[in-house]
Amino acid sequence: MSEINKIPIFVRDFSFNVKTKKGYKTILDHINLSIPSGSLVAIIGASGAGKTTLLNSIAGRVLGKSEGSILFGNEPHSNRINKILSYVTQQDTMHTNLTPRQILRFVSDLRLPKTIKKQEKNQIVENILKSLQIEHCADTIVGSPESGIKRGISGGEMKRVNIGMGLVTNPSVILVDEPTSGLDAQTAYLCTSILKDLTKDGRTIISTIHQPRQSIFELFDYLVLLSHGKLVYFGPINEIENYFAKMNFFPPRNTNLADWLIDLVSLSEGELKKEETINKLSKELSVYQKDEIQLDIIHDKNEIDLNEIDLNEVDKDKEDDLEIQDIPDDFEEIDLDKITNPNFIQNNSNGIIKGEVGTLEFIKSLVKYYNNSNLMKKTLSMKIPKQKMDLHLERPVNLFKKTLILTKRGFYGLRNQKRYIIQRLLQPAVLACFVGWIFSGIPSNQSGLMDRLGILFFILLSQILLSIMAVLFVLPKEKAVFLRESMDSAYPTVCFFISKVLTDLPFGILVPTIFAVIITPITGLQTNPKQLLILILFCILSANAGSGFGLMISAATRTPEIALTMAPVMVVPMIIFCGFMIDLNNITKTLSWIQYIDPVKYSFFVLVKNEFTGLKFTCTQSELVQGVCPITTGEQFLKFKGFYNVNYWENALFMIAFILLSWGLSVYFLSKARKREAGR
Template structure:
């Protein structure tokens, strides 16, 4: 694939092999390496900063314990369902077990082991993690989503066409053939249904035939029939020797009895861990029975986890404390014994998927493969946005309007000409800034998901974004200048036109780089937009057109201003210091351009310095953006 174009031909013939990679395959076949997951005395605390205001400064931080001493075990072939009210710690526990507790987000103590070994790169390669919010690209079809995932996540022991075929088989077995050519969609873009989106998310993770599969509320927001289908898929996957752990909010009674084990949480405390089928009997034995005969078990368990029982006189906090005490007295020893009893039975080493580390270090594919796949995926995802008719129409309308306003402006109207040059630098400072400032905040969820799973390096992702954005970054300003330049009657010498074009293109790339840096640093669209506006307006005010005699104590701003260097180079690309222009009351005198009041303070020297300054900014802003992105998807487990 290093020297081949990434193909999307899902009907391509498959070269037969003689090993376990032969295709087609079933997603329900047995896991290659069964994994026993154990967690002992897990405690997770986070620091909560109190809000601050203009008139209230408070540096005190409050520490909150999310998980309070959880112990348990999940063996291959089992589904563990974690049930509890909102805020009980389900997602925090799932994130911790999946090795996704980010650095600086909290303190996790206790022990988590996978076949009696700590989390390693090999374990992460064998782990699938389905997030609750289904981080998917809205403009990709179901087929494209799964094929690109296969090309990135499956190791090079699979040929490219084998990876595509494997994605197609997953799609078929998950019942997604009906919508294979439908886009995923989003909040304002019609696409597949909620159940189909969830199955696509599951399909992305089971492509690698994981030994461990974590799912965060996979049935949330789905109707009972669709939820049943999702859980049936998980049940089949578990029967293939996988270890499945899922959080679930309020399953129906028929879903409830499909789970092998149940962990019930109340404010971070365990109040039940054991067989799902035995939960109702356990609570009846400790005096907590439902008030009605027929009741959904999950409804009853959520009620008691909230401290709501049949005895209305009992305070909720007292009931919760009693249930925690009952758990420690009646169940905890059994759980600890089960965990300890597996020590000699789950020492099988966990290997990375075949070929994942043979030639590419810790990554399943090479740098160049990752770059090519990410570039093609990015172009397909952004094809509607980057080449939108509204954006193209906006540029053409502004360029024609500028051409008409400055129609055939001769050098005798020098002030008007330099006004046009400054407008060009101003317009193409803001336009690319606001195009690029949303780039990384919009993709944060996807980047977090894929980086946490170890799908690719950060560098090929970053470079694919830069290269993928180049066409529209360069084509639109070129079209703008071709129209405006000749309509406005600027210097007709072709050399001057191409110098102006080169300066404009570099200016656009620098402004876009500033947008990338701000977006990556702030990761909040609203804040980044406000900050970008303030910075760019400051640069423009110090650019040398509005204020020509800037006080010394604030004049340093122009040396960090993109607009200052661009404006200077645009003037140098149009005029020479000794060039004549008509001046005086009736234009009967001839004056040097270098003596014109609006140009004299800019000067005709230091053109090379300005070019070098823009080049440095071109590099520095992107380096800042890259460094800021390194914190995304970074976990304590590496």
């Protein structure tokens, strides 16, 4: 098992801007942090303060205009760093049709080095289950009522599985987005204390956190307090009260410190309503910071022991360079116990900080004060190691093995969903019986000609629609897990996609086969083995063309709702241009090219030729034309309708090309989604 690398994190003069319609918007503004290895850091601030953006920036998961640097030891984010870093998302994104033990085992198979034996990997998983206290539900299917899988484990247990997924690789740096959201107080405390325990062997953990209870807040070592993208405080948790006391701000007795701090640095509603307030704040502070702060990245000339890095380690030379302004000497002496006014922060008249709480001026003043504080000096004085870290990295399993593991995971998920399997296999059987019943006993007279054509068209339509619908609803859930795992560099897009296709293949073969085998005898279609086999084969190709098409739409769209809206717009032309509803010779020239790329047409033509070849037709009295029966053989009908010269092999090849193209485009769109995700 890889060792923990003790990695301090340095954020230096980091700003992040995103492009909006009105130009660039500053989301993070000149942030400076020095986080020693082995610490648990909380990022707090009001909604929209920039907490997630800061966490994502550290994780290297933002796309936008950034300035400054974020260093792990002395290295910026890279693939190398990504291997020792783990990001635990706020959403508990996982395969809800697996059990926690299965989920963690598959993550361990995918992400741990190939040198680790299966038994050892399983032991790692068992240790995680134990340390996260989820052994009791390790074999219960996670569940997801909205996906039709019965709720299995609780929200708190799910959150711990989510954290566990990030622990399998024994990461040296863990970034956690809101680990306590949606949890009751007890479970939230448990989750945070688990994170605290994980820092004991040198891991660095940074977490955004929303309204933590006092007991939870106290588990953290350092606090990053943000207000509208600005750093208002970065320092030890146990120095917060003293720091704010110097500005004459005291939390009321028995108050939750985190809530109090967030209230203190939030803009009032009135200020927020002023549309340009935040942009103005950005511009003014940027100018101020450029003029008044000298931000240096200090490189230690010698190799230093990363374990010894401590925020209290101040470079004395730098200390002299920075001047603390406007802080009366006697503030150190304030006795916190004497302060009893609970509304103290409402009345700010100490003269150090300008403006009333909730105003722009007040926040500007707080930021200015922090920029001149000893804490800022300490941050900037912490030495960045000169030498590249010697990371303990091992090679993961190869891509072929990864694809096999992902496929196996897909089949495990299916095995856990027996009802889903039964439903998918019953669906074609029931539909075939019902439709077969409607079309049963097709006569062999002239009216039977069109009925026969109708049933063939319906067979194709049902295969395409059944397979598209199955994919449109299933892929989005798997896509979420794929995006999460690919952000962790667990596997490339193509591995995921091949495994997805392989997992769906049994349905892609069984569903059309069941449908064709049942409907053929009921309706009286030709049942000799050769013709039945061709019917089944083209049903299979059509079903896979349908699922390929569905995968492509799902991969290209962001939500199942959009995919569902897009699907009919694209499927309807395919149906119209297949040659059943309209004679293809009568289609206007500007649109007639569509028939050449329509897979339904290629399948339909084969099915018609296959069915009509060798058939004999009769006429009722009323169908005779001048005493003659117009169509007496299938071949006659095929010639009349333009189906006679169809080449089975050519059409099969076209279908295969269509399927391959839709798969290729799906991989392309998934890769694009992955890049988009990286920039969220």
